[in-house]
Every structure is written in C-alpha cells, then in structure tokens.
Amino acid sequence: MPQLHGNRVMLILRRWIQILATVLSNAYWKFPFTKGIYQGNLKAVCVPGLNCYSCPAATGSCPLGALQNFMATLRPRFGAGHTHFGLYVIGMLGLIGSLVGRMPCAWLCPFGFLQELIHKIPSPEFEIPKPLTYIKYILLGLFIFILPLLVVDEFGYGITWFCKHICPAGTLEAGIPLMLLKPELRELIGILFHSKLLILALFLVWMVVSRRPFCRVACPLGAIYSLFNKVSVFRMTHDPDKCTLCGACYRDCPMGVKFYENANHYDCIRCLKCYQESCRFGAISYEVAGIPLLKALKRTAETDAPME
Amino acid sequence: MAPKKSTLPFVLIVLFALFLAIGINLGEVSSVLEKAIRVCLSCMGIG
Numbered sequence: 515m516p517q518l519h520g521n522r523v524m525l526i527l528r529r530w531i532q533i534l535a536t537v538l539s540n541a542y543w544k545f546p547f548t549k550g551i552y553q554g555n556l557k558a559v560c561v562p563g564l565n566c567y568s569c570p571a572a573t574g575s576c577p578l579g580a581l582q583n584f585m586a587t588l589r590p591r592f593g594a595g596h597t598h599f600g601l602y603v604i605g606m607l608g609l610i611g612s613l614v615g616r617m618p619c620a621w622l623c624p625f626g627f628l629q630e631l632i633h634k635i636p637s638p639e640f641e642i643p644k645p646l647t648y649i650k651y652i653l654l655g656l657f658i659f660i661l662p663l664l665v666v667d668e669f670g671y672g673i674t675w676f677c678k679h680i681c682p683a684g685t686l687e688a689g690i691p692l693m694l695l696k697p698e699l700r701e702l703i704g705i706l707f708h709s710k711l712l713i714l715a716l717f718l719v720w721m722v723v724s725r726r727p728f729c730r731v732a733c734p735l736g737a738i739y740s741l742f743n744k745v746s747v748f749r750m751t752h753d754p755d756k757c758t759l760c761g762a763c764y765r766d767c768p769m770g771v772k773f774y775e776n777a778n779h780y781d782c783i784r785c786l787k788c789y790q791e792s793c794r795f796g797a798i799s800y801e802v803a804g805i806p807l808l809k810a811l812k813r814t815a816e817t818d819a820p821m822e
Numbered sequence: 823m824a825p826k827k828s829t830l831p832f833v834l835i836v837l838f839a840l841f842l843a844i845g846i847n848l849g850e851v852s853s854v855l856e857k858a859i860r861v862c863l864s865c866m867g868i869g
Contacts, residue, residue: 551861558855567858568865575858579865583857584850591853598853602845608838612831677865684865692866702868710867747831804828 524790528621535563536624538573545570549695560603562610563623564735569687570695577603578658578735579677585662586672593670611742619729619736620785625683626729630768632721640723641770646731647781654734676734682714725768730781740780750784750800752777757797763788773798
C-alpha cells in the first residue's frame with residue numbers, strides 16, 4: 515500500500531495540532547492591557563506539555579512546576595495537616611503516559627514545537643551523544659523531587675529547583691515577557707537571571723544544529739513520559755522481515771532514534787514521521803492495546819479499493 | 823500471528839486514574855491553582 519506511506523496527511527495534522535495546542539496553552543491575550551498573568555480557574559488544570567504558568571498568556575499550569583511545588587511545600591503542608599503529595603499531577607501524567615507514552619512531546623508541547631521550528635534554519639547537523647540523553651533522568655530525580663523536598667529553609671519550605679536554575683521555557687515564556695511588561699522587575703535582575711538567559715541562549719543555538727536538544731537532554735517532563743513508552747496502550751511496532759536497515763527512519767527522526775534497534779525507545783515521541791514518510795518498506799507500524807492499526811487500515815483500504 | 827496483548831497498560835491506567843481521583847479528593851487542585859495564579863519569580867530567574 516504505497517499510498518499509505520506516501521501521503522503527508524498525518525504530518526500536516528500534527529503540525530496543526532501543535533499550533534492549536536500552543537495557542538490554547540497561551541490563549542490569554544489580554545495580558546498587554548492587564549500587565550499581569552491569567553488568574554482564572556483554568557490554571558488549576560495542568561497542560562500536558564512544557565509551558566510556564568507564569569507566561570503572561572498561559573491559560574493552564576505547568577505540570578513540572580506544579581510537581582516541584584508539591585515537593586517544596588510537602589513538609590509544611592504535612593505539618594498543617596494537609597496530605598498533599600502531588601497525586602493530582604502524578605496521576606494526570608501517569609494516565610497520559612499509560613495511554614500514549616511520550617506522544618504529547620510531539621503533538622502537544624509548545625516548547626517541542628519551538629525546537630522543531632528553530633531546527634528548520636539551515637545549518638550543519640550535529641548528533642547528540644547518547645550519554646547526554648540520560649541527563650534528563652538525573653534532572654528529573656534531583657531537581658524535580660529530591661532537592662525541592664530535602665533542601666528546605668527554617669520553615670520547611672523548599673524551592674522549585676528546575677524552574678529557578680534551569681528551565682529555558684520559563685525564561686523565554688515568563689522571564690523575558692514579564693521583564694518587558696513590568697519595568698519594576700528589572701531592578702531585581704541578578705546573576706541568576708543572567709545564568710538562565712545563558713542556558714536559554716545555549717539551547718536556542720543548539721536547537722539550530724541538533725534535533726530537539728532540550729527534549730533529548732534536559733526535559734524532565736519528557737523523561738516522565740518516556741518511562742511509559744514500552745508499556746503504553748499505544749505502541750510502535752517494527753517488522754524485521756520487511757526492514758532493510760536503510761536508516762531512513764533515523765535520518766528523518768526529530769529525536770534521532772534508530773527505530774530498527776528499538777521500536778519503543780525512550781526518546782521516541784510517536785510523531786509518526788518514520789511511519790508516514792520515511793519507511794518505504796512497510797516495516798514500521800503501530801498498535802493500540804495490541805491491535806495493529808496499520809493492518810486494520812490496510813484491510814480498510816483493500817476493502818475500499820475499486821473492483822477490477 | 824495473533825496480536826500480543828498485555829494487561830499492564832490497563833493496570834497502570836486504573837492506578838494513575840486512582841491517583842488522580844485521590845489527588846482531586848485531597849484538594850490538590852486548589853493547591854495547583856493557588857501557585858499558578860501568582861507570578862513565579864523563581865521561574866523567571868529572579869526569585
């Protein structure tokens with residue numbers, strides 16, 4: 515069925531969903547007039563992608579920020595009789611991960627979308643060494659859970675370590691816009707802000723020459739979703755009998771995954787580009803709850819084909 | 823070849839749905855809202 519692989523319907527659909535998700539996550543366009551952030555009830559809901567909740571246009575919460583905040587305030591809340599462990603956020607992320615694994619990174623994350631757009635700038639291509647892709651798990655454990663929980667002040671409050679020291683999305687979406695909106699904040703700028711600007715600048719340059727460097731190296735949210743790639747309801751499948759090891763899937767993959775080595779690799783974001791565009795031999799397909807959808811599609815296509 | 827089916831994803835779905843429900847029941851939604859409606863100076867790199 516070459517027509518199934520040749521068309522770009524799913525790629526165009528993904529682009530539109532990325533645009534829609536970015537717009538919906540940042541739909542508070544009154545901010546230039548209010549000079550503040552959105553404070554409505556929608557902020558109680560975490561968005562599935564990385565989107566800073568202090569972005570003036572943000573309509574939802576960042577799941578990573580919310581999770582760190584639960585860890586940072588766990589002790590004083592517990593002391594006050596509130597058993598808040600962050601189960602609301604962990605449950606939401608686990609539910610999404612169990613259903614589709616790392617798919618939100620490809621389809622719904624505004625920061626992932628930005629990286630794909632910036633990588634369109636013509637430049638030499640630099641591959642990211644595999645050991646660097648494990649850093650995100652260290653950041654997840656240390657900066658999202660351990661440090662906010664253990665490094666506390668005299669009242670028992672920790673800080674949101676990843677937001678404060680690393681997150682380039684926060685600098686881009688909240689730091690810079692709010693500095694422009696609120697001139698009084700500029701007086702508070704110190705070495706921390708400059709170090710975060712430097713991190714953002716480094717990632718922006720890296721995005722030009724490498725594919726999704728932040729997702730692959732430093733995103734703790736992607737690290738959480740990636741834990742579910744092998745066990746999610748939606749899974750990619752590889753047919754070694756049809757695969758010629760041509761490497762087309764690897765060359766086209768926005769995450770630099772060698773699909774033929776591991777169909778549900780921790781860095782696969784299920785963008786389906788390899789399935790839709792790269793593989794000309796039908797070696798790549800996907801399944802939902804163990805039911806291969808590609809075969810179902812093929813059957814439908816054969817059934818729908820005109821009789822000769 | 824019969825499709826390989828696993829019950830693990832569904833066990834995980836039930837488990838995390840339970841976490842979500844418990845979190846909501848404990849009032850964690852308002853905690854998220856409380857944090858998200860204030861400008862996070864840490865996120866900006868000045869807190």
